[in-house]
Amino acid sequence: MPEQVETLKKQFQTDLAGVKDLAALSALRDKYMGRKSGLVHALIKQIGRVPPEERRAFGQAVNELKTYVESSLERLRAELEAHAQAEQLERERVDITLPGLRPRFGHLHPITRMRQRIEDIFVAMGYTVEDGPEVETSFYNFDALNIPPGHPAREAQDTLYLSSDIALRTQTSTVQIRTMERRRPPLRIIAPGKVFRRDTPDPTHNPMFYQVEGLTVDRNIHMGHLKGTLQEFVRRMFGPDAKTRFRPSYFPFVEPGAEVDYSCFLCRGQGCRVCKGAGWIELGGCGMVHPKVLRGVGIDPEEFTGFAFGLGIDRMAALIYGIDDIRLLYENDTRFLEQFGL
Ligand SMILES: [Zn+2]
Missing domain, CATH: 1.10.10 (Arc Repressor Mutant, subunit A)
Structure with a gap:
């Protein structure tokens, strides 16, 4: 070479x-x-x-x-x-024998589950679910609901005002007005949502809580329809033996007005810790829609009548889930909320 x-x-x-x-x-x-x-x-x-x-x-x-x-x-x-x-x-070796990381599964909040149960019951009875703003004018929160200036419900101690005319709604009844302005009878709606009051929190009060509003307007609607509807609701919610009781009451936007109670789901009326010995638990307020309210949205009270009710969701959830302090529902402590998983 x-x-x-x-x-x-x-x-x-x-x-x-x-x-x-x-x-x-x-x-x-x-x-x-x-x-x-x-x-x-x-x-x-x-x-x-x-x-x-x-x-x-x-x-x-x-x-x-x-x-x-x-x-x-x-x-x-x-x-x-x-x-x-x-x-x-x-x-890049992976040790497939190492124990894995189990993902944490969430679940619905007890208030959400309660709201869905309520919605399911009313939707099955032919109601539709409506929504409305949480920030409202005095017109929708008060005037249109026959709560004139000077009425105790308008006093600043109850209402959280954002300005002289705008406030956080104190009741879901505002959605009644908004719905009736938009749609003509026959109407069957429920409106679940948050309401706000200037209240000091304690085990049974919170400045924000959930209500569900119900409204039916049609020809020939009378008190019997209201009683039958709420009776059917408690029967489906608390079981076939559940009963209702109506006590006369006053709300400016209904006439006549009533408070409705249901027989205690635990003792069935005998009296226990949950119902504080009364045998009955308060469900909410209700009544026949005041003619002034109907007239205000252009519905002739001679032709149409209606009933309305407002039920508290938080207290119902607290009683059913055995929660003795409703403030716990809003603290977002997962150790507490985890107890209410499915
Ligand atoms: Zn009881």
């Missing part, structure tokens, strides 16, 4: 021994096999300048070197790649 070729082969072998990674291998390939300045290609170009008698032997030697360099580079590339892959696999 010509000396020049021999020297280059040795040089290549030394260089090759120093290659530890694929980047160095790529540099080495350029150094020897590069089209422009590769050392092996430089030798190939020399073949033509070698004296004719030596040319054949020189050319053969250069070709052998080229084959040797190519196969050496290829062999090392395969080795380095296999090594790199093995390293990567080791680095």
Whole structure:
């Protein structure tokens, strides 16, 4: 083998021994096999300048070197790649025997579940669910509901005012007015939602709580329909034995007005801790929609009559779930709320 070729082969072998990674291998390939300045290609170009008698032997030697360099580079590339892959696999090794992280499952808030139960019962009776704003004008919160200026319900101690004419709604009855303005009878709607009062929180009071409003307006609606509807509601909510009791009461937007109680779901009227010995639990207020309220939204009270009711969702949830302090419902303490998962 010509000396020049021999020297280059040795040089290549030394260089090759120093290659530890694929980047160095790529540099080495350029150094020897590069089209422009590769050392092996430089030798190939020399073949033509070698004296004719030596040319054949020189050319053969250069070709052998080229084959040797190519196969050496290829062999090392395969080795380095296999090594790199093995390293990567080791680095990314996953121990599938390690215990996994169990995702935490949430569940609906007790108030939401209560609201959905109530909605399901009324929707099954043909009611639709309406919604309304929580920030209201005095017109919707008071005037349209026959609560004139000077009425105790308007006093600042009950209402959270945002300005002289705008307040957080104190009752969901506002949705009655908004619905009747928009739609004509026959109407059967419920409107669950938050209401706000300026109240000091204690185990049975919270400045924000949930009510569900109900409204039916049609021809020939009378008190019997109201009583039958609420009786059916408590029967579906508390069981077939549940009874209702109506006590005369006063609300400006109904005439006549009543408070409705239901027989205690725990003692069935015998008297217990839940009903405080009374055998009855307060469900809410109700009555026949006041003619002034109907007239105010352009419905003729001679042609149409209606009934309305407002039920407290929080207290119902507190009693059913055995919660003795309704403030707990709004503290977002998951240790408390977790108890009410399905
Ligand atoms: Zn009881």
